[in-house]
Structure formats: C-alpha cells, structure tokens
Amino acid sequence: MYGEAMLSFAPLQVRVSTPRIELVGATDELLEQLQPLVRDGKANADPAPYDDPISLYEEDPAVRVHKWLQGIWRGRGHAAPGSWRLNFAVVLDSQPVGMQDLIGENFDTFGTVMSFSWLSTDIRHRGIGTEMRQAILHLAFEGLKATEAASDAFVDNAGSNGVSRALGYTENGVDWATRRGEVGLLQRWRLTRDDWLPHRRTDIRLQGVGDCAAALGIA
C-alpha cells in the first residue's frame, strides 16, 4: 500500500482498487521501483507488441530507462483539457509490477479513450492483465463518463487481443504499422458504454477522480 502522493498534482492522486490489484498514479517513487523492470527488458514481449516509435525498444538499457522516464514526464507536462495521458503503476501485493495508462485525445469532444499497458514478464498469464484493463475501464466509464474505449494490438499479440476479446470489445477493422522497423497488421477494437455495462464490476473502488476530472476540464 502506498501513501498519498506528496505533490498535489491531481492525476497522481487517482487510485483504482480491485480486490487483487491497485492502479496508483505513477509518482516518481513508483517509477523508481518500476525502473529495474524496464531496464531488464521485462516490459517487452516476443513477438514485438508495440508500434514504432517507443522507448521500450531501445537496445541500451540506460537509454531505454532515460527515454521511458522522459516520455512519462512529458505526458504529465502536456496534460490539458481535451488531451491527456494518465499513467498508473499496477501494484500487486505492495509491489509495482507494470503500468496501465489511460489516454484521452479530444476527450472533451468525443468522450473516447485509449488504453496502453504492460506487465512484468514473470507474472503474465494469471489474469492480471485482464484485471488491470477492467480497472482502467471502470475509471473511464464510471469515473470520467467516457462514451467509448478503444484498444489496438498487432494481430499476433495474444495477450492484449485476449484481454480485449474477453472484456466485450468488438473488432473495429485493421491497420498497418511498423514495429522495430518491420511492417505488421494491427487489430483495432472498440468498446462502447453499452457494451461495457454488462461487464461492469461492482467491486472496484475509485479515489481522487473528482479533482483529476476538474484539472482535465471534464465536467
């Protein structure tokens, strides 16, 4: 269990708690604890799961960590009404084990969100990826009143596509992208509010959402 973030930056005060995990606003203290996972390549997968460019593909571990941190801090600095990215550490048994982000582009106009996540290689395939996504969807639909959530993943990313399929997303076409310079096919997914409602959980708790929504200009 982590204490209150010392800085009163509203996105860092948000928490989403399920019976198994907690999503905690990614403070620098939590990033410090996630750093070894990024340095050791535990945020990656084979086949390559991310489209280019992404810092997690940097070969040199020091450069990888440097750019990963810069990206997160840049996101904090750019958070503004209509365009924001909320970074959460995924905490399991008091240990940060991965990240789950919620991204709102033109959220003030469309009410749509995207999600992004990674989980340490050594604890995959135990349902935690699904639990993380359920938690972030609860924040989006229940907390921020989103109208629709999207996700996309290369067609051979069994984990990410498995989570989307299990949670009621429907296929929303395909697109081309590169990963590590190679061309690959992306599967797009969408989950409307009506599709989410039958999957809505009653055991997820939200904290700090009101102040964060106000800071992001969400009514």
Ligand SMILES: CC(C)(COP(=O)(O)OP(=O)(O)OC[C@H]1O[C@@H](n2cnc3c(N)ncnc32)[C@H](O)[C@@H]1OP(=O)(O)O)[C@@H](O)C(=O)NCCC(=O)NCCS
């Ligand atoms: C995506 C990720 C977070 C999923 O986490 P996870 O804890 O392993 O996922 P879960 O255990 O909840 O599994 C989710 C579903 O996918 C399936 N799945 C997961 N990994 C799989 C694999 N390698 N092969 C086949 N199916 C798989 C599971 O069977 C499950 O489906 P089910 O509910 O029908 O049984 C994790 O795989 C990861 O960090 N991958 C690398 C980063 C990444 O791909 N991020 C997304 C970028 S788009």
